[in-house]
Amino acid sequence: xxxITQTPKFLIGQEGQKLTLKCQQNFNHDTMYWYRQDxxxxxxxxxxxxxxxxxQKGDLSEGYDASREKKSSFSLTVTSAQKNxxxxxxxxxxxxxxxxxxxxxxxxxxxxx
Amino acid sequence: GEQVEQLPSILRVQEGSSASINCTYxxxxxxxxxxxxxxxxxxxxxxxxxxxxxxxxxxxxxxVLLDKKAKRFSLHITDTQPGDSAMYFCAxxxxxxxxxxxxxxxxxxP
Numbered sequence: 107x108x109x110i111t112q113t114p115k116f117l118i119g120q121e122g123q124k125l126t127l128k129c130q131q132n133f134n135h136d137t138m139y140w141y142r143q144d145x146x147x148x149x150x151x152x153x154x155x156x157x158x159x160x161x162q163k164g165d166l167s168e169g170y171d172a173s174r175e176k177k178s179s180f181s182l183t184v185t186s187a188q189k190n191x192x193x194x195x196x197x198x199x200x201x202x203x204x205x206x207x208x209x210x211x212x213x214x215x216x217x218x219x
Numbered sequence: 220g221e222q223v224e225q226l227p228s229i230l231r232v233q234e235g236s237s238a239s240i241n242c243t244y245x246x247x248x249x250x251x252x253x254x255x256x257x258x259x260x261x262x263x264x265x266x267x268x269x270x271x272x273x274x275x276x277x278x279x280x281x282x283v284l285l286d287k288k289a290k291r292f293s294l295h296i297t298d299t300q301p302g303d304s305a306m307y308f309c310a311x312x313x314x315x316x317x318x319x320x321x322x323x324x325x326x327x328x329p
Contacts, residue, residue, distance in 0.1 A: 139316070148225070148308060148321035149263070164316065165220060196262065203315050207253070210262035 108133035110211035112197050117216045121189040127182045127214045129197030137203050138180035142166055143194040143213070152195075155180055156203055184216070191218040221246045223311050225320025233328055238296045240323045242309035245290065251312040252285060252292045255319075258305045267294070299327045 110131045119125045131138065137156050141149040151164030153172035161172055171183040180197060194213045200206040222245045232238045242252075253268035269276045269283045269292065276283050282295040292311075296303055304327045310317040 141319075148223075149319040151316055151318070154316055162315075207265050207268075208255075208263075208317060210264070212262050 108135075108209070110197055110199060110209055112195075112211035112214050114214060115212065117214055119184070119187040119216065119218050121187060121218060123187045123218075125184040125187055125216070127184075127195055127197075127216075129180045129182070129211055130178055131180075131197075131199040131209075131211075132178065133199055133201075133209060134177070135199035135201050135209070136177070137200045137206070138174065139198040139200075139208065140164075140170075140172060140180065140182045141196045141198065143196055149196065152182065187216075187218040189218055191216065221249055221311050221313055221318035223309060223318050223320040225309050225323060227323060228321065229324050229326075231326045231328060232299050234300060235298055238299050238303070238325055238327075240294045240307055240309065240325075241291065242293065242311075242320050243289075243291050244311040244318075246311070246313050247287075247290065249311040249313040251317075252283070253310050253312075253317070254281075254283065254294050255308045255310065256305050257308065257322075263306075263308060296325075299325075301327050301329060303327050 255263035
C-alpha cells in the first residue's frame with residue numbers, strides 16, 4: 107500500500123501572509139488534487155494535476171497557486187491569507203482521472219488570525 | 220463542471236434501522252458516482268461506487284442506486300451500527316475530476 111503525507115498538520119497564519127502546504131504520495135499515482143473542506147460545504151476542488159508540471163484549475167482556484175514539482179509531490183500556496191479563515195485542506199491522488207479511487211491525506215488545518 | 224446536491228445534511232437513526240442519503244447532479248455526461256465515508260479526525264475513504272452502466276450495486280450492507288434519467292443517486296445503509304456514524308459524501312465525475320456533495324452527518328444511536 108501507499109501513503110499520502112501532508113505537511114504541516116496545523117498551520118497558523120496572519121492576515122495577508124503567503125502560506126505553503128505540501129503533499130507527498132508514494133502510490134506512484136499520476137493525478138493529484140487539492141480540495142478545501144469547510145464545515146457544511148463538502149469538499150471543493152482548488153487545483154489538480156494529471157502529471158508532473160501540469161496544473162488544472164478547479165472551481166475554487168482564485169487566491170491559490172499550485173506546483174507539481176515532480177510526480178510524487180504537489181504543493182499549494184495560499185497567496186494572501188484571509189482574516190478569520192478556517193478550513194481543512196485535503197490532498198488526494200489517483201491512478202488516473204475522474205473515475206478512479208481517490209486516496210486522501212490526513213489534511214492540513216489552517217487558521218488565520 | 221458539475222453541481223452535486225446532497226440531502227439530508229444531518230441524519231439520526233436507531234441502531235438496526237436503515238439510513239438513506241440522496242444526491243442529485245446536473246451534468247448528464249457524468250458517469251461515475253462514488254461514496255466516501257469520513258470518520259471523525261480521519262480522511263475520507265471510498266466505501267462504494269457505481270458507474271453509469273449500472274442501476275444498482277450492493278456490498279456489505281451498502282446499496283447504491285442510480286437513476287440516470289432523473290440524475291439522481293442514493294446510498295442505503297441497512298442494519299446500521301454505531302460504527303456507521305460518520306460523515307458521508309457523494310460525488311460525481313465527468314471524466315476529469317470528482318465533484319462532491321456537501322456531506323451528510325450520520326449518527327446511529329444505540
